[in-house]
Amino acid sequence: MNRHPIAVALRALRQTLWGPDAPPGRQLLARWPRLVRPATPVGLLAALGVFWITLTVESNWGLPAPIAVLFAAMTVAPLLALPRRPLLAWRLTVLALLICTFNAPAGLPGPWTPPLALGSVAVVAVVLARVDRPVLAWVVAITTVPVLTLVHPENRAAVLALLGALAIVGDLIRRNRLSRRALAAQTELSEREQERRAVLEERTRIARELHDVVAHHMSLIAVQAETAPYRLTDVPAPVAAEFVAIAASARDALTDMRRLLGVLRSESGGPQIAPQPDLADLGTMVDAARRAGLPVTLDAVGVDDGQVPAPVGLAAYRIVQEGLANAARHAAGAAVRVTVRAEEATLTVRVRNARPAEAGSRRDEAGAGHGLTGMRERATSLGGTFTAGPLPDGGYAVAAELPYDAEGGDA
Numbered sequence: 001m002n003r004h005p006i007a008v009a010l011r012a013l014r015q016t017l018w019g020p021d022a023p024p025g026r027q028l029l030a031r032w033p034r035l036v037r038p039a040t041p042v043g044l045l046a047a048l049g050v051f052w053i054t055l056t057v058e059s060n061w062g063l064p065a066p067i068a069v070l071f072a073a074m075t076v077a078p079l080l081a082l083p084r085r086p087l088l089a090w091r092l093t094v095l096a097l098l099i100c101t102f103n104a105p106a107g108l109p110g111p112w113t114p115p116l117a118l119g120s121v122a123v124v125a126v127v128l129a130r131v132d133r134p135v136l137a138w139v140v141a142i143t144t145v146p147v148l149t150l151v152h153p154e155n156r157a158a159v160l161a162l163l164g165a166l167a168i169v170g171d172l173i174r175r176n177r178l179s180r181r182a183l184a185a186q187t188e189l190s191e192r193e194q195e196r197r198a199v200l201e202e203r204t205r206i207a208r209e210l211h212d213v214v215a216h217h218m219s220l221i222a223v224q225a226e227t228a229p230y231r232l233t234d235v236p237a238p239v240a241a242e243f244v245a246i247a248a249s250a251r252d253a254l255t256d257m258r259r260l261l262g263v264l265r266s267e268s269g270g271p272q273i274a275p276q277p278d279l280a281d282l283g284t285m286v287d288a289a290r291r292a293g294l295p296v297t298l299d300a301v302g303v304d305d306g307q308v309p310a311p312v313g314l315a316a317y318r319i320v321q322e323g324l325a326n327a328a329r330h331a332a333g334a335a336v337r338v339t340v341r342a343e344e345a346t347l348t349v350r351v352r353n354a355r356p357a358e359a360g361s362r363r364d365e366a367g368a369g370h371g372l373t374g375m376r377e378r379a380t381s382l383g384g385t386f387t388a389g390p391l392p393d394g395g396y397a398v399a400a401e402l403p404y405d406a407e408g409g410d411a
Contacts, residue, residue, distance in 0.1 A: 012134030016142070021087045043083075050115050051076045057113045061103040071100040075116045078123050090127045090139060093120045097146040109155035124163070128170025129177075140167050195373060202374035206381055209314055215254055217310075222250035278313035279303040279340065282320060286338065289324050295335045296324065302342035312402045315378040316340060316349045319386075322371045323351030323398050331356035331396065346384075347402045355394030375400065 054075045058068035074096040082089040097120060101111035110117060124143055128136055140163060147159050225247035229240040277285075279300070286298045308316075320338055327336045331353045339350040372388050375398060379386035384402040391397055 008134055009138075012132075013138050016087070016131075016135050016138040017091075019087075021085045047076050047079055050079065050119065054113050054115045057115070061105070063103055067102070071096075071113075071116075074100055075113065075119060079119055082123055082126055086123075086127045086130045087135075089123050090143075093123045094142060094146065096120070097150070101150055109159070110151045112150075121162070121166070125166050125170060128167050129173040130170075132174070133171065136167060136171060140164075198373045199377055202377045203381070205374075206315075206378060209318075210311055214311075215257060218250050218254050218257075222247045222254070225250065277317045278310060279308060279316060279342075281317060282338070282340065285317070285321060285324070289328070289336075292328070293333075294324065294328050295333075297335070297337045298340075299337065300340045303340055303347075305342070307404075308342050308347055309404055312347050312382060312404060315382055315384075315402055316347055316400070318378055319349050319375045319398070319400050320351055322375050326371050326398075327351065327353040327396075334395070345404050347404070348399070349402065350397060350399040352391070352397040353395050372398070 051072045054072040055068050058071050059065070063071070074092070078089040078092040078096065081092060096116060097112065100113070100116055104111040104113075112120070124139070127139055131139060143163060144160065147156065147163065151159050225243045228243045229235045235243075280303075282298060282300060282303070286296050289296045303313075320340070324336065324338070327334065334354045334356045336351065336353045339348070339352075341348045375388070376386040379400040379402060382402050384400055386398070386400045388398040389396070
């Protein structure tokens with residue numbers, strides 16, 4: 001791309017005179033949505049008022065009615081185009097400043113009506129805050145033409161100073177708007193990166209815990225296969241060799257699992273030698289939450305008969321753990337009910353808290369959502385479902401359904 005100063009200046013001049021318009025930018029009333037609907041009729045009434053005032057002034061200056069109507073229309077046209085076509089509004093303004101110059105009283109600083117002079121200042125101010133610097137320089141340079149040729153010499157310096165101040169302020173506003181836009185984009189990117197990092201960390205944690213669970217059973221398979229020829233009598237040699245092959249395959253699987261886990265383990269993470277919790281530890285966790293001041297009620301049905309697989313029990317424990325942590329963080333003092341029901345092929349987990357006594361909600365908490373991400377990852381990694389959201393009574397609930405024999409979704 002050619003960056004020569006002359007080429008840049010010529011390209012900016014082409015855009016200034018007949019090129020594409022400047023982007024409209026954010027609406028002025030975007031912060032007040034209720035004012036957006038009446039803004040259009042109010043603006044049209046204001047334009048009609050400006051037209052009538054200009055027509056009256058031009059008539060008082062002795063201009064013929066058709067000329068007065070034309071000049072009033074040229075005064076209002078830039079204001080109507082300004083919200084969506086700022087450069088077009090500026091072009092119409094310069095045209096009006098050069099044409100609407102007849103029969104002005106001698107005492108005025110310029111040959112224009114007050115509505116045209118004030119409207120021109122407004123148009124130039126908006127345009128200078130929208131365009132980039134090369135176009136801004138051409139806008140200022142071209143706007144000075146009617147100022148130098150038509151404004152009274154005694155007032156010329158003041159008008160040029162006003163134009164220069166508008167250029168400086170407009171450039172500062174444009175740069176500030178671009179900086180805020182870049183900051184918003186960077187903030188959104190950072191939030192997405194944090195969300196992605198939370199997902200990856202939770203998946204790594206799930207992989208470690210599943211390793212511990214599966215490794216326990218694989219170790220049992222290896223030990224049972226190795227000791228079977230000694231515990232059983234009259235084992236044929238081919239069967240004994242088969243047991244040895246099963247034990248070797250189990251130990252090879254354990255070795256591969258440890259090797260893969262080493263890839264996932266972070267450098268800061270130390271060895272984890274504590275046994276992984278399961279559904280049998282829910283009571284202990286709930287008791288600890290009660291001692292911490294959280295009013296928790298546990299409703300566990302069918303979790304003691306041993307039909308729930310270890311990975312499902314571990315995922316349910318972690319979901320309840322995170323649900324209680326969220327309830328304590330975002331709904332302090334509210335009653336919490338934990339429901340865990342083991343059905344024929346699915347484990348259902350639900351953590352529900354009542355409406356907090358203090359004002360506020362989870363949605364108002366900054367940074368909320370990473371815990372929900374972890375719970376959702378655990379549920380989907382087992383092929384289950386997860387939902388979370390506010391309740392009609394002002395409370396909040398998270399719920400998960402964890403199948404026993406699913407292959408696991410693409411989390």
